[in-house]
Amino acid sequence: MREVAFIKQNKEKWLSFEKTIANNTVKDPDELASQYIKLINDLSYAQTYYPKSKITIYLNQLAVKTYNKIYKNKTEDTNRIITFWKTEVPLITYKYRKFIYIAFAIFFTFTFIGVISAANNAEFLRTVVGDSYVNQTLENIENGDPVAIYKSGSNWGSFIGITVNNLRVGILSFVLGVFGGVGTIWVLFENCVMLGSFQYFFYEKDVFWESVRGIWIHGAMEIFAIVIEAAAGLILGASILFPGTHSRFTSFKKGAKIGVKILISTFPFTFAAGFLEGFITRYSNVMPNFLSVGIILTTLALISYYYLIYPFKVNKQQTSKILAFKP
Known part of the structure:
Protein backbone atom coordinates (compact mmCIF):
# COMPACT_ATOMS: atom_id res chain seq x y z
CA MET A 1 0.00 0.00 0.00
CA ARG A 2 1.25 3.45 -0.87
CA GLU A 3 1.93 5.76 2.09
CA VAL A 4 -0.70 8.29 1.02
CA ALA A 5 -3.37 5.56 0.89
CA PHE A 6 -2.24 4.19 4.26
CA ILE A 7 -2.58 7.61 5.88
CA LYS A 8 -5.93 8.32 4.22
CA GLN A 9 -7.31 4.98 5.36
CA ASN A 10 -6.33 5.39 9.02
CA LYS A 11 -6.09 9.15 9.55
CA GLU A 12 -9.48 9.61 11.21
CA LYS A 13 -8.86 6.67 13.55
CA TRP A 14 -5.50 8.06 14.67
CA LEU A 15 -6.79 11.59 15.20
CA SER A 16 -9.77 10.34 17.16
CA PHE A 17 -7.53 8.17 19.29
CA GLU A 18 -5.08 11.04 19.88
CA LYS A 19 -7.95 13.30 20.96
CA THR A 20 -9.21 10.64 23.35
CA ILE A 21 -5.78 10.33 24.95
CA ALA A 22 -5.25 14.09 25.16
CA ASN A 23 -8.67 14.75 26.74
CA ASN A 24 -8.42 11.80 29.13
CA THR A 25 -11.87 10.54 28.13
CA VAL A 26 -11.14 6.81 28.20
CA LYS A 27 -13.14 5.19 31.00
CA ASP A 28 -12.45 1.52 30.21
CA PRO A 29 -8.76 0.47 30.47
CA ASP A 30 -9.51 -2.68 28.44
CA GLU A 31 -10.86 -0.57 25.58
CA LEU A 32 -7.75 1.56 25.74
CA ALA A 33 -5.54 -1.52 25.63
CA SER A 34 -7.46 -2.83 22.61
CA GLN A 35 -6.99 0.43 20.74
CA TYR A 36 -3.33 0.37 21.73
CA ILE A 37 -2.85 -3.03 20.08
CA LYS A 38 -4.35 -1.70 16.84
CA LEU A 39 -2.08 1.30 17.03
CA ILE A 40 0.97 -0.94 17.50
CA ASN A 41 -0.03 -2.91 14.42
CA ASP A 42 -0.21 0.27 12.38
CA LEU A 43 3.14 1.38 13.79
CA SER A 44 4.74 -1.95 12.89
CA TYR A 45 3.40 -1.65 9.35
CA ALA A 46 4.73 1.91 9.03
CA GLN A 47 8.15 0.91 10.42
CA THR A 48 8.35 -1.85 7.82
CA TYR A 49 7.27 0.06 4.71
CA TYR A 50 7.90 3.72 5.59
CA PRO A 51 10.78 3.60 8.12
CA LYS A 52 11.95 7.18 7.52
CA SER A 53 8.53 8.75 7.15
CA LYS A 54 7.04 11.39 9.44
CA ILE A 55 3.98 9.22 9.89
CA THR A 56 6.17 6.55 11.52
CA ILE A 57 7.51 9.12 13.99
CA TYR A 58 3.97 10.35 14.70
CA LEU A 59 2.66 6.83 15.37
CA ASN A 60 5.61 6.04 17.60
CA GLN A 61 4.97 9.15 19.71
CA LEU A 62 1.26 8.33 19.94
CA ALA A 63 2.12 4.77 21.01
CA VAL A 64 4.37 6.07 23.78
CA LYS A 65 1.63 8.42 25.03
CA THR A 66 -0.84 5.55 25.04
CA TYR A 67 1.55 3.27 26.91
CA ASN A 68 2.01 5.93 29.58
CA LYS A 69 -1.76 6.30 29.81
CA ILE A 70 -2.24 2.57 30.32
CA TYR A 71 0.50 2.47 32.96
CA LYS A 72 -1.03 5.44 34.76
CA ASN A 73 -4.45 3.81 34.87
CA LYS A 74 -2.91 0.61 36.18
CA THR A 75 -1.20 2.53 38.95
CA GLU A 76 -4.35 4.40 39.94
CA ASP A 77 -6.23 1.12 40.28
CA THR A 78 -3.93 0.10 43.12
CA ASN A 79 -4.06 1.40 46.64
CA ARG A 80 -2.88 5.00 46.43
CA ILE A 81 -1.37 5.01 49.92
CA ILE A 82 0.62 1.83 49.29
Missing part, protein backbone atom coordinates in the same frame (compact mmCIF):
# COMPACT_ATOMS: atom_id res chain seq x y z
CA THR A 83 1.83 3.17 45.95
CA PHE A 84 2.95 6.39 47.62
CA TRP A 85 5.31 4.66 50.05
CA LYS A 86 6.17 1.67 47.88
CA THR A 87 7.01 3.45 44.62
CA GLU A 88 6.53 7.21 44.56
CA VAL A 89 8.65 8.21 47.56
CA PRO A 90 11.52 5.83 46.72
CA LEU A 91 11.69 7.22 43.17
CA ILE A 92 11.71 10.78 44.54
CA THR A 93 14.42 10.03 47.08
CA TYR A 94 16.47 8.33 44.36
CA LYS A 95 16.19 11.35 42.09
CA TYR A 96 17.04 13.78 44.89
CA ARG A 97 19.48 11.51 46.71
CA LYS A 98 22.26 14.12 46.53
CA PHE A 99 20.25 16.32 48.90
CA ILE A 100 20.03 13.43 51.36
CA TYR A 101 23.79 12.95 51.15
CA ILE A 102 24.33 16.67 51.69
CA ALA A 103 21.97 16.64 54.69
CA PHE A 104 23.93 13.77 56.24
CA ALA A 105 27.22 15.54 55.60
CA ILE A 106 25.86 18.62 57.38
CA PHE A 107 24.51 16.43 60.19
CA PHE A 108 27.87 14.78 60.89
CA THR A 109 29.72 18.09 60.62
CA PHE A 110 27.46 19.88 63.11
CA THR A 111 27.41 16.89 65.47
CA PHE A 112 31.22 16.86 65.43
CA ILE A 113 31.19 20.59 66.21
CA GLY A 114 29.03 19.81 69.24
CA VAL A 115 31.47 17.13 70.40
CA ILE A 116 34.51 19.38 69.97
CA SER A 117 32.78 22.32 71.66
CA ALA A 118 31.81 20.23 74.70
CA ALA A 119 35.29 18.72 74.88
CA ASN A 120 36.91 22.15 75.00
CA ASN A 121 34.39 23.92 77.21
CA ALA A 122 32.99 22.19 80.29
CA GLU A 123 30.12 24.68 80.44
CA PHE A 124 29.15 24.44 76.78
CA LEU A 125 26.35 21.91 77.29
CA ARG A 126 24.73 24.19 79.86
CA THR A 127 24.52 26.98 77.28
CA VAL A 128 22.82 24.57 74.88
CA VAL A 129 20.27 22.73 77.05
CA GLY A 130 20.20 24.81 80.23
CA ASP A 131 21.39 24.31 83.81
CA SER A 132 18.33 22.41 85.05
CA TYR A 133 18.61 19.78 82.33
CA VAL A 134 22.31 19.22 83.04
CA ASN A 135 21.81 19.15 86.81
CA GLN A 136 18.98 16.64 86.48
CA THR A 137 21.13 14.42 84.27
CA LEU A 138 24.04 14.59 86.77
CA GLU A 139 21.64 13.49 89.50
CA ASN A 140 20.38 10.65 87.33
CA ILE A 141 23.95 9.49 86.71
CA GLU A 142 24.61 9.39 90.44
CA ASN A 143 21.43 7.35 90.89
CA GLY A 144 22.65 4.81 88.35
CA ASP A 145 20.28 5.65 85.45
CA PRO A 146 21.89 8.27 83.16
CA VAL A 147 18.94 8.47 80.76
CA ALA A 148 16.19 8.57 83.39
CA ILE A 149 15.19 11.97 82.03
CA TYR A 150 13.64 10.15 79.06
CA LYS A 151 11.57 7.96 81.37
CA SER A 152 9.53 10.54 83.24
CA GLY A 153 5.79 10.80 82.77
CA SER A 154 3.30 8.19 81.62
CA ASN A 155 3.76 5.98 78.60
CA TRP A 156 1.02 7.56 76.53
CA GLY A 157 1.80 11.07 77.72
CA SER A 158 5.45 10.71 76.75
CA PHE A 159 4.56 9.12 73.42
CA ILE A 160 2.14 11.89 72.44
CA GLY A 161 4.30 14.77 73.71
CA ILE A 162 7.51 13.49 72.12
CA THR A 163 5.84 12.66 68.81
CA VAL A 164 4.19 16.07 68.55
CA ASN A 165 7.50 17.78 69.30
CA ASN A 166 9.38 15.71 66.71
CA LEU A 167 6.71 16.39 64.10
CA ARG A 168 7.02 20.10 64.89
CA VAL A 169 10.80 20.01 64.43
CA GLY A 170 10.48 18.13 61.14
CA ILE A 171 7.84 20.44 59.70
CA LEU A 172 9.76 23.51 60.87
CA SER A 173 12.95 22.18 59.29
CA PHE A 174 11.15 21.77 55.97
CA VAL A 175 9.18 25.02 56.01
CA LEU A 176 12.23 27.13 56.89
CA GLY A 177 13.83 25.84 53.73
CA VAL A 178 11.88 28.62 52.03
CA PHE A 179 14.71 30.95 53.10
CA GLY A 180 17.06 29.43 50.58
CA GLY A 181 17.73 26.44 52.83
CA VAL A 182 19.36 28.62 55.52
CA GLY A 183 16.51 28.06 57.99
CA THR A 184 16.74 24.31 57.50
CA ILE A 185 20.48 24.36 58.13
CA TRP A 186 19.93 26.37 61.32
CA VAL A 187 17.40 23.84 62.69
CA LEU A 188 19.83 21.04 61.87
CA PHE A 189 22.65 22.97 63.52
CA GLU A 190 20.73 23.40 66.78
CA ASN A 191 19.76 19.74 67.03
CA CYS A 192 23.11 18.33 65.94
CA VAL A 193 25.18 20.50 68.28
CA MET A 194 22.88 19.48 71.14
CA LEU A 195 23.25 15.81 70.21
CA GLY A 196 27.04 15.96 69.89
CA SER A 197 27.61 17.89 73.10
CA PHE A 198 25.18 15.73 75.07
CA GLN A 199 26.77 12.48 73.91
CA TYR A 200 30.23 13.81 74.79
CA PHE A 201 28.91 14.76 78.22
CA PHE A 202 27.96 11.12 78.82
CA TYR A 203 31.33 9.99 77.51
CA GLU A 204 33.09 12.35 79.90
CA LYS A 205 31.06 10.95 82.82
CA ASP A 206 31.97 7.35 81.83
CA VAL A 207 28.37 6.39 81.08
CA PHE A 208 28.54 6.60 77.29
CA TRP A 209 27.42 3.00 76.73
CA GLU A 210 24.49 3.42 79.09
CA SER A 211 23.44 6.54 77.18
CA VAL A 212 23.70 4.77 73.83
CA ARG A 213 21.53 1.90 75.05
CA GLY A 214 18.88 4.36 76.18
CA ILE A 215 18.94 7.26 73.71
CA TRP A 216 19.42 5.36 70.47
CA ILE A 217 16.60 2.88 71.03
CA HIS A 218 14.34 5.67 69.80
CA GLY A 219 17.04 7.97 68.47
CA ALA A 220 18.04 5.83 65.48
CA MET A 221 14.79 6.53 63.64
CA GLU A 222 14.16 9.91 65.25
CA ILE A 223 17.50 11.45 64.24
CA PHE A 224 17.53 9.77 60.82
CA ALA A 225 14.05 11.17 60.11
CA ILE A 226 15.20 14.67 61.06
CA VAL A 227 18.03 14.40 58.52
CA ILE A 228 15.59 13.31 55.79
CA GLU A 229 13.28 16.20 56.71
CA ALA A 230 16.27 18.53 56.43
CA ALA A 231 16.92 17.15 52.94
CA ALA A 232 13.32 18.07 52.04
CA GLY A 233 13.97 21.60 53.29
CA LEU A 234 17.16 21.82 51.21
CA ILE A 235 15.21 20.72 48.13
CA LEU A 236 12.71 23.51 48.79
CA GLY A 237 15.53 26.03 49.19
CA ALA A 238 17.30 24.86 46.04
CA SER A 239 14.08 25.17 44.03
CA ILE A 240 14.06 28.89 44.87
CA LEU A 241 17.76 29.55 44.43
CA PHE A 242 18.23 27.47 41.29
CA PRO A 243 15.03 27.51 39.18
CA GLY A 244 16.83 26.37 36.04
CA THR A 245 14.73 26.78 32.90
CA HIS A 246 11.51 27.25 34.92
CA SER A 247 10.21 30.46 36.39
CA ARG A 248 11.17 30.86 40.02
CA PHE A 249 7.56 30.42 41.15
CA THR A 250 7.05 27.29 39.03
CA SER A 251 10.29 25.84 40.39
CA PHE A 252 9.20 26.71 43.93
CA LYS A 253 5.87 24.91 43.49
CA LYS A 254 7.65 21.84 42.19
CA GLY A 255 10.18 21.91 45.05
CA ALA A 256 7.41 22.37 47.62
CA LYS A 257 5.44 19.43 46.22
CA ILE A 258 8.48 17.15 46.24
CA GLY A 259 9.53 18.31 49.70
CA VAL A 260 6.09 17.75 51.20
CA LYS A 261 6.03 14.17 49.91
CA ILE A 262 9.42 13.45 51.46
CA LEU A 263 8.33 15.12 54.70
CA ILE A 264 5.14 13.04 54.90
CA SER A 265 7.13 9.87 54.25
CA THR A 266 9.04 10.41 57.52
CA PHE A 267 5.92 10.61 59.69
CA PRO A 268 5.53 6.82 60.26
CA PHE A 269 9.15 6.68 61.44
CA THR A 270 8.58 9.68 63.69
CA PHE A 271 5.54 8.00 65.24
CA ALA A 272 7.52 4.77 65.68
CA ALA A 273 10.36 6.66 67.38
CA GLY A 274 7.86 8.35 69.70
CA PHE A 275 6.33 5.00 70.57
CA LEU A 276 9.74 3.52 71.36
CA GLU A 277 10.66 6.47 73.55
CA GLY A 278 7.35 6.41 75.37
CA PHE A 279 7.05 2.66 75.90
CA ILE A 280 10.46 0.98 75.43
CA THR A 281 13.28 3.39 76.31
CA ARG A 282 12.13 3.58 79.94
CA TYR A 283 13.18 -0.05 80.36
CA SER A 284 16.67 0.33 78.88
CA ASN A 285 18.44 0.02 82.24
CA VAL A 286 16.86 -3.39 82.95
CA MET A 287 16.92 -4.61 79.35
CA PRO A 288 19.63 -7.12 78.35
CA ASN A 289 22.29 -5.74 76.03
CA PHE A 290 21.38 -8.00 73.13
CA LEU A 291 17.80 -6.72 73.16
CA SER A 292 18.61 -3.01 73.31
CA VAL A 293 21.33 -3.36 70.66
CA GLY A 294 18.98 -5.47 68.56
CA ILE A 295 16.29 -2.76 68.65
CA ILE A 296 18.81 -0.06 67.76
CA LEU A 297 20.28 -2.00 64.83
CA THR A 298 16.87 -3.12 63.57
CA THR A 299 15.34 0.35 63.57
CA LEU A 300 18.46 1.89 62.02
CA ALA A 301 18.58 -0.81 59.35
CA LEU A 302 14.89 -0.37 58.56
CA ILE A 303 14.97 3.37 57.95
CA SER A 304 18.40 3.20 56.27
CA TYR A 305 17.14 0.56 53.85
CA TYR A 306 14.05 2.58 52.97
CA TYR A 307 15.88 5.82 52.17
CA LEU A 308 19.34 4.67 51.08
CA ILE A 309 18.97 1.24 49.43
CA TYR A 310 15.36 0.58 48.44
CA PRO A 311 15.17 3.65 46.13
CA PHE A 312 17.91 2.12 43.95
CA LYS A 313 15.95 -1.13 43.66
CA VAL A 314 12.72 0.66 42.71
CA ASN A 315 14.52 2.85 40.17
CA LYS A 316 16.11 -0.23 38.61
CA GLN A 317 12.72 -1.95 38.35
CA GLN A 318 11.12 1.10 36.72
CA THR A 319 14.03 1.50 34.31
CA SER A 320 13.71 -2.15 33.29
CA LYS A 321 10.02 -1.63 32.51
CA ILE A 322 10.80 1.36 30.33
CA LEU A 323 13.61 -0.40 28.48
CA ALA A 324 11.36 -3.42 27.92
CA PHE A 325 8.84 -1.21 26.10
CA LYS A 326 9.84 -1.07 22.43
CA PRO A 327 7.03 0.18 20.20
